[in-house]
Amino acid sequence: MSRKSKPPVALYSALADTTRCRILEILKVAPTPVHVLTEAFSISRPAISRHLRVLKSAGLVAEVKKGRENVYAFRPAKLDAARNWLEAIRSSDLSTGEVVEDAPAPVIEAAPVVVVEPVPAAPKTTRASRKKPVVIAEKPAIEPTPTPQAPSASQMGFDF
Known part of the structure; x- marks a missing residue:
């Protein structure tokens, strides 16, 4: 496999x-x-x-017309490109050819949890309460602190 091979995206999309x-x-x-x-x-x-149709366009199945029927067959050899690319990416850096040691996965810290108290519902009005105005002091709304958002896929240059 050449060092500049492309990832088999069509295979992975089909799978x-x-x-x-x-x-x-x-x-x-x-x-x-x-x-x-x-x-x-x-x-x-x-x-x-x-x-x-997706599997066929990825090369994973072959279609044979037998009379009025379309018979499909699996082409397992087409998975070799995906397996080879995964092995290459797993065992070496494709750009330099250097072997990359197993590095620990990066630690991603969770965003702090913000608890917002619900605002109580307004009391039901009755005939007696309609005669006299009732003033209810409301608590000021608690603004949640913004949590840092992970960049969206479009911000990272991916097109999904």
Whole structure:
């Protein structure tokens, strides 16, 4: 694998859905027609077809037309690119080729918890209370201190 290989994003995107992963588990056993795959799920046949289209575009399944049926087969060799990339990223720095030791995970401290007391509801009015004005002193609202927010995905340069 070359040092400048790109991560197999299409494979990971295809594998990021539980339905598509389950489809691959079924196809691992044997090539299967779409109508049989549909029976294994509680979603519609068009939805299964959309999932199969994603898997096909990632190269994880092959489609063979047999008469009126579309039979899909799992292509496990296509996972090699993902496995190789993960091994390369796990064992070395792709830009320098240097081996990176297992570093401890960074410690992320939780933001402090702010407790805000609820404001009591206004008392119900009765006929007697309507005759005389009742003045209720309200507590001033407690402003919660702003908690630091983690940067959103769009702030980090990711496009989800």
